[in-house]
Amino acid sequence: MALVVQKYGGTSVGSIEKIRAVARRVIECYGEGNQMVVVLSAMAGQTDGLIQLAGEMTDNPDPRELDVLVSTGEQVSIALFAMAVRSMGYDARSLLGFQVAIHTSHLYGKARIHEIETERITKELGRNRIVAVAGFQGLDDRGNITTLGRGGSDTTAVALKADVCEIFTDVDGIYTTDPNICPKARKLEIISYEEMLEMASLGAKVLEIRSVEFAKKYNVPIHVRSTFVKERGTMVAAETKDMERVMVSGVAYDKNQARVTIKRVPDRPGIASMIFEPVLKSGIVVDMIVQNTSEEGLTDLTFTVAKPEFGETMKLVGTVAKEIGAERVLGDEDISKISIIGIGMRSHAGVAKKMFESLAKENINIMMISTSEIKISCVIEEKYTELAVRVLHGAFGLDDEEKEAK
Ligand code: ADP
Numbered sequence: 001m002a003l004v005v006q007k008y009g010g011t012s013v014g015s016i017e018k019i020r021a022v023a024r025r026v027i028e029c030y031g032e033g034n035q036m037v038v039v040l041s042a043m044a045g046q047t048d049g050l051i052q053l054a055g056e057m058t059d060n061p062d063p064r065e066l067d068v069l070v071s072t073g074e075q076v077s078i079a080l081f082a083m084a085v086r087s088m089g090y091d092a093r094s095l096l097g098f099q100v101a102i103h104t105s106h107l108y109g110k111a112r113i114h115e116i117e118t119e120r121i122t123k124e125l126g127r128n129r130i131v132a133v134a135g136f137q138g139l140d141d142r143g144n145i146t147t148l149g150r151g152g153s154d155t156t157a158v159a160l161k162a163d164v165c166e167i168f169t170d171v172d173g174i175y176t177t178d179p180n181i182c183p184k185a186r187k188l189e190i191i192s193y194e195e196m197l198e199m200a201s202l203g204a205k206v207l208e209i210r211s212v213e214f215a216k217k218y219n220v221p222i223h224v225r226s227t228f229v230k231e232r233g234t235m236v237a238a239e240t241k242d243m244e245r246v247m248v249s250g251v252a253y254d255k256n257q258a259r260v261t262i263k264r265v266p267d268r269p270g271i272a273s274m275i276f277e278p279v280l281k282s283g284i285v286v287d288m289i290v291q292n293t294s295e296e297g298l299t300d301l302t303f304t305v306a307k308p309e310f311g312e313t314m315k316l317v318g319t320v321a322k323e324i325g326a327e328r329v330l331g332d333e334d335i336s337k338i339s340i341i342g343i344g345m346r347s348h349a350g351v352a353k354k355m356f357e358s359l360a361k362e363n364i365n366i367m368m369i370s371t372s373e374i375k376i377s378c379v380i381e382e383k384y385t386e387l388a389v390r391v392l393h394g395a396f397g398l399d400d401e402e403k404e405a406k
């Protein structure tokens with residue numbers, strides 16, 4: 001008997017009818033002799049709605065209470081799902097994060113899973129029940145509710161380390177780029193953990209990055225597939241030799257970016273660490289960093305952060321900028337990051353040149369560049385995001401020519 005974990009995202013459980021359909025699908029798999037643990041997200045739009053409510057209450061919600069609030073969305077969906085299963089004549093039990101228990105660090109809103117207890121789930125499965133686990137939720141070592149960050153239900157599912165881990169979503173697999181903005185995107189049969197890690201960290205929200213890190217570490221193959229159709233989706237698994245043949249395997253974009261520039265910073269040892277210390281201490285992740293060559297002992301320093309952290313970053317950096325005698329701090333939220341990814345890049349030259357030329361042909365200005373062994377990212381104006389994705393997708397031979405462009 002296999003232990004199957006199925007995770008259903010927000011749009012898949014977006015209405016009573018959809019939750020019933022999910023229950024039917026789970027029961028079918030249960031009927032084939034599997035033990036079923038079902039991880040659910042909040043119903044579509046719920047988490048955003050809860051965050052908005054907090055924002056209406058105060059500009060600066062307490063992080064602990066924000067997690068108490070936003071974690072409730074998942075409580076609603078697992079309860080409704082368990083009711084649906086029971087109304088169909090099968091036994092089901094819903095479990096919240098703390099009931100499982102899913103132990104995490106205490107960084108509210110971004111907690112990391114340390115350990116998942118298996119006793120309670122095993123007990124419920126032993127009673128032939130279908131177990132519904134709230135995604136996204138955790139418990140820190142002081143007994144507080146935590147959440148795992150946006151999209152965190154994927155991580156809950158993978159961290160359960162089942163024999164089979166299926167992520168059901170509103171697209172039928174992982175594509176060469178977001179199929180919702182590039183009609184010629186091609187569905188992949190398989191993608192390596194490394195490439196998926198890059199895709200996820202560069203904005204392809206089809207899988208949350210930590211879920212892929214977890215899957216890679218524990219060698220859990222993930223099957224990403226559609227809630228609404230039966231066909232196979234895409235496997236995320238360990239790298240195979242064939243994968244190197246393709247130079248670029250995907251294009252990703254991330255509109256959730258903002259840029260901070262500190263003008264005329266004194267160029268001397270220790271300054272960068274003074275600037276970044278308060279930012280990093282607050283748990284803000286700094287992405288790209290560019291420092292210009294110095295002129296007359298002064299330089300400009302530019303870096304990017306995620307949009308929700310822009311306000312706080314500007315405040316923190318504003319204070320240090322004064323302390324170190326920098327001229328001023330500029331901010332820009334209308335940017336996006338566009339990236340090409342492929343393990344084949346390691347062995348193919350000229351990829352960067354082709355990327356820059358393709359963007360230049362469309363008059364898209366590149367503001368920042370960063371590279372790694374298997375990806376190249378450029379920061380551009382946000383309004384050109386969709387155009388850039390389509391252009392690069394075509395330029396690197398990823399277009400599915402049988403599909404008509406919209
Ligand atoms: P869920 O609510 O099921 O967790 P998400 O909205 O988090 O779903 O993720 C699915 C979405 O990811 C798709 O609707 C699609 O727009 C987006 N996406 C971005 N990049 C890709 C890609 N390369 N392949 C498939 N989907 C992608």
Ligand code: ASP
Nearest residue numbers: 041047136150151152153
């Ligand atoms: N409900 C949470 C979110 O919207 C977690 C998830 O859906 O995975 O981010």
Ligand code: MG
Nearest residue numbers: 009151205206
């Ligand atoms: Mg998601």
